[in-house]
Amino acid sequence: MGLARLWGVDRRALDVRTRLHLPAYADPDGQVSYPKAVTVVVSNAARLRKDQRAVRDLLPRRDYDLADLEFRQIGEEAERVFDSLHYLRNARRGSLNFALVDKNTGTPLTLCSASPLEWQRVADQLTRQFGVPKDAVWDLSRVYSFDGAPPNAVSYLLAQVRKYFQKRGDVQLLTTAVDPNLGFTGSSYLASNWQQWMTVQARPYLYYKRRYMSIREMRASFPSIRSIDALCEADKHATRSWAELADSLIFCCRIHGATERVRPEDQRRILR
Incomplete structure (x- = not known):
């Protein structure tokens, strides 16, 4: 994006944020007018520039090769990056x-966070179809890579995380959700012993004061509200997307041994 350079922001981060917020302005057919699309890009570029300033001491000053980097478990720096720059804009507290x-x-x-799987419907399907108990499954809930990182940084990081859990010995499987509506394809996972095992029906995107709000944030901010539509009816600042969204893709990785490929016809679709 030329606008990313103009605003001095991370190109990939702006692309994802723009895709996330365009549905707020789209009609049921997914069409967005040019003026509204420009508004989305510019407003997200301005927000991203502000968010980058909050972590300016962590922004890379050059491009890196993989040989320049090493794998580490980190703490506060990751939470700062996820809170400011990840498209969900909130770190998963208590994660590794x-x-x-x-x-x-x-x-x-390049960063990621992992925590025990909380998504009960995904856990139930993993147990039924693959015999993996819920307490042996961890979920990668956040992944973020700066523009200066080498192209294969995510797949290399995922391989190192797998080795970490191999040494722990109490985890059998890693999972993650890939949202194709945001331009993600899962290619870095496929390059690191991951396979797509199922899909999950997409729910509408929720926006509060025209900014994306996750379901976790909604439940924390509005404890008595149990659904997106209920919040939109109760609060005029809440809106939802109406265009049809593609299902989320659930990728999985065996901690030990090769991860088997699941044929498309054998992949279950989990309904909301």
Whole structure:
């Protein structure tokens, strides 16, 4: 995006945020007018520039090769990056955070967070279809890579995280959700012993004061509200997307041994 350079923001982060907020302005057929699309890009560029300033000390100053980086478990730096720059804009508290960092400065370039799987419907399907108990499954809930990171940084990080859990010995499977509506394809997972095992029906995107709000945030901010439509009816600041969204893709990785490929016809679709 030329606008990313103009605003001095991370190109990939702006692309994802723009895709996330365009449905707020789309009609049921998914069409967005040019003026509204420009408004979305510019407003997200302005927000992203502000968010980058909050972590300016962590922004990479150059491009890196994989040989410049090393794998580490990190803490507060990851939460700062996820809270400011990840499209969900909130770190998953209590997670283990991993990163490829600059060997000399310790600055993280590519990060992820992992925590025990909480998604009950996914856990139930894993147990029924693959015999994996819920308490042996961990979920990668956040992944973020700066523009300066090498192209294969995410797949390399995922391989190192798998080795970490191999040493722990209490985890059998890693999962993650990939949202194709945001331009994600799962290619980095496929390059790291992951396979797509199922899909999950997409729910509408929720926006509060024209900013995306996750379901976790909604439940924390409005404890008595149990659904997106209920919040939109109760609060004029809440809106939802109406265009049809593609299902989320659930990728899985066996901690030990190769991860088997599941044929498309054998992949279950989990309904909301």
